[in-house]
Amino acid sequence: MSSVQTQSVQTGRITRKFIYLFLLLMALFYLLPFFIMVVNSVKPLSEITGGNMMALPEVFTIEPWLAAWSTAQVGVEPTGLRPYFWNSIKMVVPAVAISTVLGAINGYILTKWRFKYDTILFGLMLFSCFIPFQIVLIPMARILGILGLSGSTYGLILVHVVYGIGFSTLYFRNYYAAFPTELVRAAQIDGAGFFQIFYRILMPSSGPITVVCVIWQFTNIWNDFLFGASFASGSGAPMTVALNNLVQSSTGVKEYNVHFAGAILAALPTLLVYIVAGRYFVRGLMAGSVKG
Amino acid sequence: MGFLDIKNATKSYGNVEVLHNVDIAVEEGEFLVLVGPSGCGKSTLLNMIAGLEDITSGEIAINDRVMNGVHPSNRNIAMVFQSYALYPNMTVAKNITFGLEMHKVPKPERDEALQSVSKLLQIEQLLDRKPGQLSGGQRQRVAMGRALVRNPDVFLFDEPLSNLDAKLRVDMRTEIKKLHEKLKTTIVYVTHDQIEAMTLSTRIAVMYNGYVQQLGTPKEIYDTPENLFVATFMGSPAMNILPASVVVKDGLPHAEITTSEGQSALLPFNQENMSDWAGKDILLGIRPEAITDPDGVDRKSKTVVPISNRVGVTEPAGADTFATMELAGKDCISRMRADADITTGEIFDFVINMDKAVAFDPQSEMRIK
Amino acid sequence: MYHVSKSDFKTRLQTWLPKLVLSPSLAMVLIFVYGFILFTVYLSFTDSRILPSYGWVGWENYNKLWRLSHWEISLKNLGIYASLYIAICTAIGLTLAIFLDQKIRGEGILRPIYLYPMALSFIVTGTAWKWFLDPGIGLEHTMHLWGWESFEFGWIKDRNLAIYTLVLAAVWQSSGFVMAMFLAGLRGIDSEIMKAAQIDGASNWNLYRRIVIPLLRPAFLSAFVILAHLAIKSYDLVIALTGGGPGRATELPATFMYSYTFTRNQMGIGASSAVIMLMTIAAIMVPYLYAELREKK
Numbered sequence: 008m009s010s011v012q013t014q015s016v017q018t019g020r021i022t023r024k025f026i027y028l029f030l031l032l033m034a035l036f037y038l039l040p041f042f043i044m045v046v047n048s049v050k051p052l053s054e055i056t057g058g059n060m061m062a063l064p065e066v067f068t069i070e071p072w073l074a075a076w077s078t079a080q081v082g083v084e085p086t087g088l089r090p091y092f093w094n095s096i097k098m099v100v101p102a103v104a105i106s107t108v109l110g111a112i113n114g115y116i117l118t119k120w121r122f123k124y125d126t127i128l129f130g131l132m133l134f135s136c137f138i139p140f141q142i143v144l145i146p147m148a149r150i151l152g153i154l155g156l157s158g159s160t161y162g163l164i165l166v167h168v169v170y171g172i173g174f175s176t177l178y179f180r181n182y183y184a185a186f187p188t189e190l191v192r193a194a195q196i197d198g199a200g201f202f203q204i205f206y207r208i209l210m211p212s213s214g215p216i217t218v219v220c221v222i223w224q225f226t227n228i229w230n231d232f233l234f235g236a237s238f239a240s241g242s243g244a245p246m247t248v249a250l251n252n253l254v255q256s257s258t259g260v261k262e263y264n265v266h267f268a269g270a271i272l273a274a275l276p277t278l279l280v281y282i283v284a285g286r287y288f289v290r291g292l293m294a295g296s297v298k299g
Numbered sequence: 300m301g302f303l304d305i306k307n308a309t310k311s312y313g314n315v316e317v318l319h320n321v322d323i324a325v326e327e328g329e330f331l332v333l334v335g336p337s338g339c340g341k342s343t344l345l346n347m348i349a350g351l352e353d354i355t356s357g358e359i360a361i362n363d364r365v366m367n368g369v370h371p372s373n374r375n376i377a378m379v380f381q382s383y384a385l386y387p388n389m390t391v392a393k394n395i396t397f398g399l400e401m402h403k404v405p406k407p408e409r410d411e412a413l414q415s416v417s418k419l420l421q422i423e424q425l426l427d428r429k430p431g432q433l434s435g436g437q438r439q440r441v442a443m444g445r446a447l448v449r450n451p452d453v454f455l456f457d458e459p460l461s462n463l464d465a466k467l468r469v470d471m472r473t474e475i476k477k478l479h480e481k482l483k484t485t486i487v488y489v490t491h492d493q494i495e496a497m498t499l500s501t502r503i504a505v506m507y508n509g510y511v512q513q514l515g516t517p518k519e520i521y522d523t524p525e526n527l528f529v530a531t532f533m534g535s536p537a538m539n540i541l542p543a544s545v546v547v548k549d550g551l552p553h554a555e556i557t558t559s560e561g562q563s564a565l566l567p568f569n570q571e572n573m574s575d576w577a578g579k580d581i582l583l584g585i586r587p588e589a590i591t592d593p594d595g596v597d598r599k600s601k602t603v604v605p606i607s608n609r610v611g612v613t614e615p616a617g618a619d620t621f622a623t624m625e626l627a628g629k630d631c632i633s634r635m636r637a638d639a640d641i642t643t644g645e646i647f648d649f650v651i652n653m654d655k656a657v658a659f660d661p662q663s664e665m666r667i668k
Numbered sequence: 669m670y671h672v673s674k675s676d677f678k679t680r681l682q683t684w685l686p687k688l689v690l691s692p693s694l695a696m697v698l699i700f701v702y703g704f705i706l707f708t709v710y711l712s713f714t715d716s717r718i719l720p721s722y723g724w725v726g727w728e729n730y731n732k733l734w735r736l737s738h739w740e741i742s743l744k745n746l747g748i749y750a751s752l753y754i755a756i757c758t759a760i761g762l763t764l765a766i767f768l769d770q771k772i773r774g775e776g777i778l779r780p781i782y783l784y785p786m787a788l789s790f791i792v793t794g795t796a797w798k799w800f801l802d803p804g805i806g807l808e809h810t811m812h813l814w815g816w817e818s819f820e821f822g823w824i825k826d827r828n829l830a831i832y833t834l835v836l837a838a839v840w841q842s843s844g845f846v847m848a849m850f851l852a853g854l855r856g857i858d859s860e861i862m863k864a865a866q867i868d869g870a871s872n873w874n875l876y877r878r879i880v881i882p883l884l885r886p887a888f889l890s891a892f893v894i895l896a897h898l899a900i901k902s903y904d905l906v907i908a909l910t911g912g913g914p915g916r917a918t919e920l921p922a923t924f925m926y927s928y929t930f931t932r933n934q935m936g937i938g939a940s941s942a943v944i945m946l947m948t949i950a951a952i953m954v955p956y957l958y959a960e961l962r963e964k965k
Contacts, residue, residue, distance in 0.1 A: 018770055018872065026767045033764060034781045037844065040796040041784075056805060059813045109693050120686035128694060130961050135701040137953045139901050141925040141942040143704040145711060145935060149720065150700075169700040172693050192351050193384035193445075197398030198372030200678070201685045207397075211388035230789035232904040237930070247791045251908055254795050263799060270795040274788050281787035285780050288787065289848055350679075368675030370682070 048072065048267035055263050071264035075253070075272055079265050082241075082252045088269050090242065091249035095229060095276075097160045098245055102167035103224040109168070110175020110220060111213065115205050117176070118183040119191045129180060136173035144237050151238055158243045166238065167228045174227075175220050178291070182216040183209065215287070222284055223291035226277045246273045302327035302485055303348070303453050308357035310343055318343055318509045320357070325453075325502075328483045334496040335506035336532070341489045342457060344506070348487060349455050350374050362452050372401065377446035378455040381462060383438045385430035385445075392417075392426040395444045416448045419478075436467050443478070456488040460495065472498060493533045497521065505529045523657065527582065527664040530657065536587050536634075540659070541627040543583040545576040552576070554583050554658070559609040559625040560646075569602045569654055573667065581667065582659040587621065589652040590633035592641065602653040610647045624649070705946065712940035718933040729940040739941065742919040745831050749920065750899035752835045753842075757895055758888070760839065761846025766876060768847070769854045779851075782844035790841065794908020797837040798824070830910055830917040834902075837909055842898065846891050853887035854880070893956045897949050921945050 018026070043060050048071050050064040058065075077087035117129050147166060148157070156162030186209060194204045235245040244252070250273045254266045281288050301324030310318035318340045325331050333341040346352040348359055350371035359366045366374050377398075385394050395416060396409045404412075417423045420440045430438060439459065446454055459475075460468045476499055479486055490496055496503050497517045505512045505520060505528070513525035524530035524538075531537045543554040546565065552573035553565040566583070596603055611623040611630070620635040624647075633649055641647050658667045675683075712730070715723040733739050764782060768775055785793060800806045801824040811819035823829035857880060865879045903922035910918040912927075921941055929938030 017866075022872075023770070026770060026772070030764070030767055030772065030778055033760070034778055037781050037785060037840065040793075040800055040840065043800060044796050060800075060806065060810050112689055113693050116686040116690045120682075122687065126961055128690075130957055131702070132693070132697050133957055133961075134950075134953060135697050137897050137949060137957075138701065138705070139922065139942065139945040139949055141903075141922060141929075141938075142708050142946045143701065144926075144942070145720065145929060145939060146704040146707040147700070169696050172697060176693070187382055187384065189380045189382050189384035190386060192349075192371075193378065193380060194386070194397070195351065196349060196371045196376065196378050197445075198401035199397075201682060201689075203401065208386055208388075226787055230791075232789065232791050232907070236907075237926075247789050247904070250789075250795065251791050254798075254908070255911070263805070266795060266799070270792045274792045277787045277789070278784065281780075281784055285783070289783065292786065292845055292848060293852055368679055370676055370678035373676060373678065 044267040044271055048264055048271060050264055052260070052262055052264055071262070071268040072272075074262070074265045075268035079253055079262070079269065080256055081249050082256070084242075088246065088249050088253065088272055091244055091246050092272065094160060094239075094243060094249075095246040098163045098167070099225060099228050102164045102171065102228050103221055105164070106168045106171035106175045106224050107217065107220050109172055110177075111179045111210075111217070112205070113172070113176040114179025114181075114183045115209055117180050118186070119188060119204075119209075120201070129176065132173045132176050134173070135170065136177075140170065140233055144233075148237065158239050158241055160239070160243060163234060163239050163243075163245065166234050167224075167231070170234075171224050171228065175224060178216055178220045178223070179213070182213070186212065215290075218284060218287045219291040222280055222288050225280060226288070229277050301325045302329075302362060303331075303487065304358070304360040305344075305348070306358045306360070308344070308347060308359055309355050310340070310347060310352065311355045316355075316509065318347075321511055323504055323511065323514060325485060325487065327485055330479050330486045330488065330499055330501045332496040332500035332503045333487065333489045333506055334491065334493055334503055334532075335512075337491060339506040340509040341491075341506045345378075345455055345457055345487060345489045348453070349376055349378050372398075375449075375452045376455055377449045377451040377453075378457065379442045379446050379459045381458040383430075383442040383459075383462075385438060385441055387430055390427055390429060391422065391433070391441050391444075394430065394441060395448050398445065398449050412448045412450075416444045419447065420444050435463050436471065439463065439471055443475075447482075452485065454484055454486045456486065458490055459488075460490070461492070475499060493535065497533070503533075505532060507532070522655070523666065524584075525666055527584075527659050530584050530659070530666075534586060536621065536632045538584045538586050539590070539626070539629070539631045541583045541585065541629055541631065542580060542661070543627060544580050545573055545578065545658075547574055547577045554581065554656075556583065556627040558606060560607070564604075564606050566604050566606075566651060566653055566656070567602055568656070568658070570658070570667075573658060576658075576667065580661055582661050582664075583627075584657040584659060585631075585651060586655055587632040587634040589655040590631070591650050591652070592635045592639035593648060593650050595634075595636045595639065596650050597652060597654075600652045600654045604651045604653055606649050606651055607646055608649055610641055610643055610645055613641055613643055622647075708939050709943055712936060712943050714936055716935035716939065718935065720935065725936070729936040733937050733940050733944075736937075738916060738919065739921075739924060741916050742921050742924040745918060746900065746920050748831055749834055749838075749902070750896060752832070753838050753899050754892060754895045756835065756839045757843045757846045758891055760843040761848075761891065762850050762881075762884075764843070764847040765850035765854055766880075768851060779848075782847050784844070785841040786845045788841065790902075790904035791908045793837055793841050794905050797833070797840070798909050801833050801836075824910065825914060827914050827917040830914055834906065834909060834918055838899075838902065838905055841905075842895065846895070849887050849891050849894075850884060853884045857883050889956070893952055896952050900945060900949050 046063060047055055047060060049067055049069060051066055051068055051070070054065060075088055077089050078085055079087050081088060081091065117125050151157045151162045156165065190208055191204055194208050199207060230247060231245070232247045232251065235248040239245060240248060250269050253269050303325040305321055305323040308318065308321045309316060321344060323331070333344060335341050343352060347354050350366065350369060354367050361374060361376070386397065389397065392413055396413050399409045399412060417426060420443060422437065422440050422444060425433060425437055425441065430441070433441065442459070460471055463471060472495060488499060500517055502514065502516055503520050504514045507528050513520055513529045520529060520533055524533065527540065531540065541556055543556045546553050546555050548565060552568045552571070554568060555563050555565055558564050593605070608624045608626060611625060614621040615637065618637060620637055620639055620641065622633050622635055622641055623630050624633065625631065635641055659665065660667055711720055713724060713726060715721055715725050768779065772778065801821070803809065803822040803825060808819055808821040824833045861879065862875065865875050870878065901922060902920055903926070906912055906918055906920055906923050912919045912923050922945070925938050925941045925945065928934045928941065
């Protein structure tokens with residue numbers, strides 16, 4: 008048992024076998040739904056309704072993917088998910104960029120230019136991430152109507168920036184709190200001003216937290232459904248809303264394989280980010296919940 | 300009127316006053332050390348000089364210019380921080396010239412200044428490295444280079460050696476002293492280390508509880524401490540403070556104390572006005588090095604008193620041997636030559652050099668002058 | 669402070685510039701969050717129906733709300749869903765974390781597998797599970813094909829059991845996250861404490877029960893707070909998985925609010941239900957955030 012000797016907790020051979028078995032079964036539990044989606048998204052419909060969902064496809068086809076992307080009936084139009092995918096992109100990119108930049112500046116001010124009651128202000132910003140968004144739906148719908156942004160991507164950008172600031176500020180504030188204040192003082196003596204200190208001293212060291220923040224905001228905004236469904240149903244809808252429309256549409260035969268392909272398409276951007284930068288994703292999750 | 304003039308400066312946070320009416324005039328070329336335990340207000344005072352904290356009341360002037368409300372970068376000062384505060388993303392060269400760049404000094408002049416400073420500090424080979432690639436001592440040098448290149452009126456040092464290991468600290472201490480002697484700039488230096496204060500300064504301000512307890516040359520501070528705090532804070536091991544009463548014998552004032560054997564010993568003062576205290580209790584302050592073995596006595600001292608006492612613990616420290624004993628009911632440390640013939644638990648003939656003794660009023664804790 | 673008048677331009681700039689730069693964000697939050705909350709609270713006391721209207725009706729909406737069986741059902745459902753969701757996620761998360769902390773080979777592969785559902789949209793999760801749980805083509809059908817003819821798994825079609833399918837899918841999505849929180853907590857425990865306990869002769873069971881788990885208290889608290897607020901806000905998953913059905917078997921306050929406000933044109937009642945949701949979350953989050961921010965000072 009040489010591998011066991013180095014660890015802090017000693018476990019017996021049988022216990023270890025049990026642990027491995029449990030861990031593997033759980034891995035199966037997490038993987039199974041996604042595996043089934045992938046497998047069944049490349050089967051013809053007949054194989055799904057008549058066959059076994061666990062079975063690998065007898066006839067491999069990418070038809071469902073093409074249909075989900077460009078021809079499937081979403082709502083009333085047979086457009087596929089493509090236009091909605093681009094809606095989401097057009098919404099996510101500016102919303103993430105703006106909320107991250109604002110969060111960085113806010114975090115900088117709240118840690119390095121402290122003033123009276125700054126913690127209370129931050130508390131107000133932070134609490135805004137946790138409110139049930141139902142409480143703002145009615146007035147938001149009114150305001151977007153008044154601003155002429157109902158149903159538009161711009162409206163959703165505004166909404167996501169507003170409700171994303173709390174978290175992005177939280178990330179940068181916790182990160183900059185650990186950034187040595189002496190550096191800021193040294194830069195002040197050197198003659199750097201408010202923006203120069205941010206731009207020349209803090210920004211170059213903010214790479215990791217920016218990645219964390221961008222990933223968090225990207226995942227959250229991409230995956231949002233409530234705001235999308237409330238303020239942009241129709242042709243301006245984001246991907247999640249379109250997917251739901253595709254899956255829930257009651258007309259005609261339920262094309263499960265197309266639904267799966269669509270679901271994977273909707274999940275793909277965030278999954279890719281997770282695979283590429285999972286480490287930062289986890290850090291973001293942690294920073295949003297446990298002490299920084 | 301000094302070159303750096305601190306007049307009646309006070310600092311409060313809300314209703315709490317943390318620095319009370321500080322008055323210090325620093326001459327051009329002086330090396331002033333602010334020393335005291337943590338929380339005494341020395342760093343706050345330094346930050347006020349730098350402009351990193353505002354002045355609640357009073358005035359700070361540099362070179363005849365009142366600096367209240369002036370931005371740190373417009374005070375013509377430079378500061379070396381405890382953590383060095385080197386910009387982690389910039390090379391050493393960029394770190395040093397960043398301040399010049401911010402002050403819109405043209406590139407050729409910046410390069411020239413960088414050249415001369417890096418030569419002075421012997422860091423020419425480090426200029427392209429990032430701070431993360433430097434050792435502690437090298438970072439220290441770069442931090443000094445960043446301060447030097449500005450050619451400021453006043454240098455401010457905030458515990459610059461406290462992050463270095465013991466050996467390097469001694470080396471850098473010497474180097475800072477050499478640099479000061481060479482450049483003759485005005486320096487204000489904060490430390491909690493009294494040895495640094497003694498070795499580096501031309502004058503020391505000992506601070507405690509937001510007050511300047513004493514301002515004077517290292518010798519004044521060491522030999523004639525203004526009060527009990529200064530007496531015990533400066534010097535290592537600390538000055539022995541022994542309760543004694545004053546008696547007049549043969550027309551001269553003496554301090555009467557009890558030895559470890561319960562006998563009373565009379566120690567003559569070298570200060571005639573101590574007769575005024577006849578019959579009263581005082582606190583007698585004697586530095587460890589003023590209690591020695593008979594062969595260790597300073598030849599020049601005038602008032603030397605032998606005293607027999609039982610030896611407590613002996614601590615050979617290489618160059619010297621420290622011996623504790625009980626005197627006036629207190630533990631008392633004495634400093635012997637290394638080869639003094641001294642044995643734990645035996646009676647030994649100590650010698651006290653009363654030239655160096657000082658007396659304090661037990662009530663006010665001030666030195667009796 | 670009297671000397672401010674003497675300050676040079678750069679110093680004065682530095683006192684108001686940070687506040688100026690912060691103010692747009694602050695204004696946005698104050699208007700779009702706190703202003704909107706006040707507006708919704710106000711609406712909950714009005715006779716708003718399809719559109720906001722400003723006739724004051726006092727507590728009428730709240731009285732109506734508490735008499736609605738629809739609301740009662742959604743609260744009861746939330747009670748079942750939230751408590752099971754929190755309890756099961758915590759149990760699975762803690763077990764996985766403790767097991768993974770035993771110097772497991774392949775931890776680097778297992779950990780991301782447990783966590784990936786967190787990157788998915790609830791709509792995707794709902795779509796996958798909806799089909800997986802469908803007796804006609806999903807798990808039940810597959811078991812039948814594999815020869816287990818008597819296997820029955822029709823929870824999603826059963827009024828009494830459908831709420832548990834919601835728990836199942838939500839646990840699938842979030843338990844990996846809880847695992848990560850506990851794992852971070854475990855890795856933060858001083859290994860010397862573990863060694864000391866082992867030298868004191870503690871068995872593995874006692875080591876975890878008496879030493880480690882009590883030390884994870886902050887992680888338990890964080891997990892509880894995060895999961896509780898996610899549970900109360902759950903909306904997407906219900907829409908994608910069950911649509912609130914069968915019947916009202918899986919209605920939650922979040923879906924209740926949406927349907928009363930936007931499809932049943934009872935905006936006053938919808939607003940009052942949103943206010944109650946906010947109060948519930950505030951009761952959990954405000955003390956937590958207060959404690960967190962105070963500690964950091």
